Amino acid sequence: MATFSSLARQHVLQAIEEYDRRGAEDFLAVYGFAPNPAWTIQHEGRVYDLPAVVGVAHRYATGRLATSDDLAGSLPVAGAILRKRGFEVTEPAGASTARAVRAAAAPRARRTTTAPAPAKPRRASEPERVAPVCPTCSMTLPSTGVCDYCA
Structure with missing residues (x-):
C-alpha cells in the first residue's frame, strides 16, 4: 500500500502534463x-483519471510507480490529500457516504460545560515549498542539488 504524503502539487502537475502530452489511452496503457x-x-477545465494520475505522481515524488494494487482502498486518502493540494476531486457517490456512516458510528466524547478557550489568532498559511527537480530525468533532487541518477 502506497503512502501519498510525499505528493506535492508539483508532482501531480507533472503527471497531468504527461497525461496531456500522451493522451488518455496511451497514458493509461x-x-x-x-x-x-x-x-x-479536474484541472483547468479538463478531467483526468485519478488513480492513474496519483500513481504517476507518486513515481515523480518517490521514484516508484504506485500500481492499481497499491491504490486499492487508498483512493479516498489520496483524494483528500489532493484536495489539500488545491485540486478538485470527484469520487463515487458511495465513498463519501461510507465515511459519513463510519464517522457517525464512532463514539463521541462527552462535552463538559466549561468556559470556551480563548481564540488564538490564525497564522497565514505558507505556500508549499517547491522541491527542485532534475531537468534531465524529472526526479526530485536531494539536498545536495545533484541528481543521484544523472550525475
Missing part, C-alpha cells in the same frame, strides 16, 4: 491502469 470514471481529478 503505458502505466498499466484501467479507466476509472468514478474517481476523477
Whole structure:
C-alpha cells in the first residue's frame, strides 16, 4: 500500500502534463491502469483519471510507480490529500457516504460545560515549498542539488 504524503502539487502537475502530452489511452496503457470514471481529478477545465494520475505522481515524488494494487482502498486518502493540494476531486457517490456512516458510528466524547478557550489568532498559511527537480530525468533532487541518477 502506497503512502501519498510525499505528493506535492508539483508532482501531480507533472503527471497531468504527461497525461496531456500522451493522451488518455496511451497514458493509461503505458502505466498499466484501467479507466476509472468514478474517481476523477479536474484541472483547468479538463478531467483526468485519478488513480492513474496519483500513481504517476507518486513515481515523480518517490521514484516508484504506485500500481492499481497499491491504490486499492487508498483512493479516498489520496483524494483528500489532493484536495489539500488545491485540486478538485470527484469520487463515487458511495465513498463519501461510507465515511459519513463510519464517522457517525464512532463514539463521541462527552462535552463538559466549561468556559470556551480563548481564540488564538490564525497564522497565514505558507505556500508549499517547491522541491527542485532534475531537468534531465524529472526526479526530485536531494539536498545536495545533484541528481543521484544523472550525475
